[in-house]
Amino acid sequence: MEKFIKHEGLVVPLDRANVDTDAIIPKQFLKSIKRSGFGPNAFDEWRYMDHGEPGKDCAGRPKNPNFVLNQDRYQGASILLTRQNFGCGSSREHAPWALQDFGFRAIIGDSFADIFFNNCFKNGLLPIVLPKAEMDALFGLTEHTPGYRLTVDLAAQLVVRPDGHAIPFQIDGFRKECLLNGWDDIGLTLRHAEKIRDYEDRRKREQPWLFA
Amino acid sequence: MAKTLYDKLWESHVVHAEEDGTALLYIDRHLVHEVTSPQAFEGLKLAGRKPWRISSIVATADHNTPTSHWERGIEDPISRQQVETLDVNIREVGALAYFPFKDKRQGIVHVIGPENGATLPGMTVVCGDSHTSTHGAFGCLAHGIGTSEVEHVLATQCLLQKKSKAMLVRIDGKVGAGVTAKDIVLALIGKIGTAGGTGYAIEFGGSAIRALSMEGRMTVCNMAIEAGARVGFVAVDETTIAYLKDKTFAPKGGDWDKAVAYWRTLVSDADAKFDAVVELDAASIVPQVTWGTSPEMVTGINGSVPAPEDYSDPVKREGVERALQYMGLTPRMPINQVKIDKVFIGSCTNSRIEDLRAAAVVARGRHVAASVKLALVVPGSGLVKAQAEAEGLDKIFIAAGFEWRQPGCSMCLAMNDDRLEPGERCASTSNRNFEGRQGNGGRTHLVSPAMAAAAAIAGRFADVRELL
Numbered sequence: 137m138e139k140f141i142k143h144e145g146l147v148v149p150l151d152r153a154n155v156d157t158d159a160i161i162p163k164q165f166l167k168s169i170k171r172s173g174f175g176p177n178a179f180d181e182w183r184y185m186d187h188g189e190p191g192k193d194c195a196g197r198p199k200n201p202n203f204v205l206n207q208d209r210y211q212g213a214s215i216l217l218t219r220q221n222f223g224c225g226s227s228r229e230h231a232p233w234a235l236q237d238f239g240f241r242a243i244i245g246d247s248f249a250d251i252f253f254n255n256c257f258k259n260g261l262l263p264i265v266l267p268k269a270e271m272d273a274l275f276g277l278t279e280h281t282p283g284y285r286l287t288v289d290l291a292a293q294l295v296v297r298p299d300g301h302a303i304p305f306q307i308d309g310f311r312k313e314c315l316l317n318g319w320d321d322i323g324l325t326l327r328h329a330e331k332i333r334d335y336e337d338r339r340k341r342e343q344p345w346l347f348a
Numbered sequence: 349m350a351k352t353l354y355d356k357l358w359e360s361h362v363v364h365a366e367e368d369g370t371a372l373l374y375i376d377r378h379l380v381h382e383v384t385s386p387q388a389f390e391g392l393k394l395a396g397r398k399p400w401r402i403s404s405i406v407a408t409a410d411h412n413t414p415t416s417h418w419e420r421g422i423e424d425p426i427s428r429q430q431v432e433t434l435d436v437n438i439r440e441v442g443a444l445a446y447f448p449f450k451d452k453r454q455g456i457v458h459v460i461g462p463e464n465g466a467t468l469p470g471m472t473v474v475c476g477d478s479h480t481s482t483h484g485a486f487g488c489l490a491h492g493i494g495t496s497e498v499e500h501v502l503a504t505q506c507l508l509q510k511k512s513k514a515m516l517v518r519i520d521g522k523v524g525a526g527v528t529a530k531d532i533v534l535a536l537i538g539k540i541g542t543a544g545g546t547g548y549a550i551e552f553g554g555s556a557i558r559a560l561s562m563e564g565r566m567t568v569c570n571m572a573i574e575a576g577a578r579v580g581f582v583a584v585d586e587t588t589i590a591y592l593k594d595k596t597f598a599p600k601g602g603d604w605d606k607a608v609a610y611w612r613t614l615v616s617d618a619d620a621k622f623d624a625v626v627e628l629d630a631a632s633i634v635p636q637v638t639w640g641t642s643p644e645m646v647t648g649i650n651g652s653v654p655a656p657e658d659y660s661d662p663v664k665r666e667g668v669e670r671a672l673q674y675m676g677l678t679p680r681m682p683i684n685q686v687k688i689d690k691v692f693i694g695s696c697t698n699s700r701i702e703d704l705r706a707a708a709v710v711a712r713g714r715h716v717a718a719s720v721k722l723a724l725v726v727p728g729s730g731l732v733k734a735q736a737e738a739e740g741l742d743k744i745f746i747a748a749g750f751e752w753r754q755p756g757c758s759m760c761l762a763m764n765d766d767r768l769e770p771g772e773r774c775a776s777t778s779n780r781n782f783e784g785r786q787g788n789g790g791r792t793h794l795v796s797p798a799m800a801a802a803a804a805i806a807g808r809f810a811d812v813r814e815l816l
């Protein structure tokens with residue numbers, strides 16, 4: 137997994153609540169058996185005027201000029217601002233894969249749906265929850281300031297605005313360590329292989345029917 | 349100290365805990381389907397890792413499989429590749445059970461686990477699918493997980509989790525005739541919102557939940573995820589135990605007695621403390637219909653579509669405005685005036701035998717309205733289909749003008765050919781009414797099976813209580 141220590145980038149505001157994973161990556165793209173290449177189809181139904189299908193070249197497709205990600209001023213954005221319950225719905229990890237492939241490194245919102253939130257961490261994509269008042273301010277600043285950028289400092293747990301205002305955020309210690317070091321969960325867990333085996337042996341004695 | 353059922357399920361599975369509370373939970377049952385597993389099997393292979401315990405795996409193909417013309421196989425080459433990839437992976441790795449495409453026990457992953465007794469009380473169950481919460485109906489800790497976690501469970505038999513807070517949803521009283529588990533859970537989501545359960549593990553209790561069959565409890569737990577919860581479950585009681593007796597993978601003989609004795613302990617202690625309690629009066633619940641693009645956008649059949657100006661929060665107001673526009677509805681329109689184009693009875697929420705029986709009661713001796721282009725009944729599994737046919741339900745549906753299909757996810761997410769065309773409106777027994785969920789531009793209204801059948805007959809949403 138790619139490390140996440142500190143990231144500075146252009147911000148794009150997606151001012152919607154309850155953005156679901158079907159919207160982030162529509163189901164027809166889930167037929168892929170790969171992990172990569174979902175970026176061009178991120179937000180497919182909102183981004184393009186025509187219907188997208190896997191294998192279709194996105195370069196020539198008509199874009200929806202009203203969708204914020206299509207606006208010139210936000211091209212190259214790597215930080216997404218959003219509202220409450222982002223990533224609700226299906227557990228598809230294709231959603232963080234698509235966001236990451238699109239170029240996002242951090243998503244800042246009022247709240248996130250649980251499975252999506254989890255999936256982000258497995259892919260080096262950092263979801264950050266900030267208080268509503270800070271979110272409202274960030275939306276205002278981003279919309280009114282062309283080229284608005286933020287710095288996300290994971291080590292210090294701060295989102296830093298260009299005016300120096302630093303907003304602290306919470307993150308589980310374990311997740312933070314994993315991101316800072318780019319650790320792979322499986323490798324970490326297998327350090328406890330002995331404990332897993334012991335647990336399993338005990339359960340086999342106590343509840344043999346679980347192992348039939 | 350008094351414990352909640354959640355405490356008991358959690359504590360009995362912790363293998364190791366980090367300082368910040370992140371725990372390794374041992375996983376008893378791993379359900380696998382074709383969409384979220386290929387990258388996990390590939391990752392495992394690339395890392396040169398072996399699966400930890402293949403006897404925990406139960407797999408099936410459901411999301412991509414067609415529901416008609418099985419003799420033609422899977423015609424879409426990309427879908428076929430995904431299903432074949434699962435065949436290859438399971439052949440290489442092994443499993444306790446695999447129900448491939450066309451197998452007589454094939455079906456929706458959340459239907460086949462319980463009906464084969466592969467889901468048992470006290471288990472931790474995972475699946476790369478958000479509606480894994482369904483299995484909580486058996487007093488399980490059932491988590492929907494992402495593909496990286498699927499790989500993690502394959503490799504380590506554990507899931508990294510932090511404990512949630514505990515919520516009790518207590519629904520007491522008796523529901524009226526024609527009001528089902530689906531209406532209960534939609535009414536709940538309407539009350540607490542789609543983020544109402546975020547950060548919580550929900551235990552569903554109260555006399556109205558106790559009175560539900562296992563099928564009904566599965567419907568309720570299935571949609572716990574739509575209320576934002578990580579898991580949802582119901583305590584074990586005699587209904588649970590009776591359902592499991594003699595199921596294929598349920599314990600037998602002496603093990604059965606031992607298991608049952610343990611299962612009976614899987615209830616919250618009488619004085620256990622919950623972090624939140626939500627109460628609902630069952631008698632006040634009427635048949636529900638969603639009007640918008642989120643399951644919380646729901647009303648009773650006697651209600652109307654709201655108007656944006658009813659909401660003071662600007663984000664909410666805009667959400668309602670956008671939903672009404674997408675759904676092609678005008679503010680304050682009575683929901684029973686809304687006409688439909690298609691009907692879908694199926695999905696892991698409502699495709700079990702009891703659901704089909706409830707729809708058949710309404711369909712019997714009536715006919716689908718001429719204005720309805722397609723009314724599909726898609727049983728949840730081959731076993732459900734066989735049971736329904738043994739009871740003659742297929743004949744009732746066909747005589748009434750419904751199509752009787754092969755099992756699978758079908759029009760719940762429209763990965764196969766069953767879908768809505770842009771602008772089409774559907775009465776659907778599935779669990780998500782998101783934009784484009786049932787097909788690009790499609791408009792989904794979530795209802796119970798009986799209400800879907802009533803809508804099919806009337807050509808618009810109708811109060812099923814008047815048809816019983």
Ligand code: SF4
Binds near residue numbers: 779
């Ligand atoms: S029926 Fe629908 S919700 Fe259930 S597993 Fe299939 S696609 Fe998912």
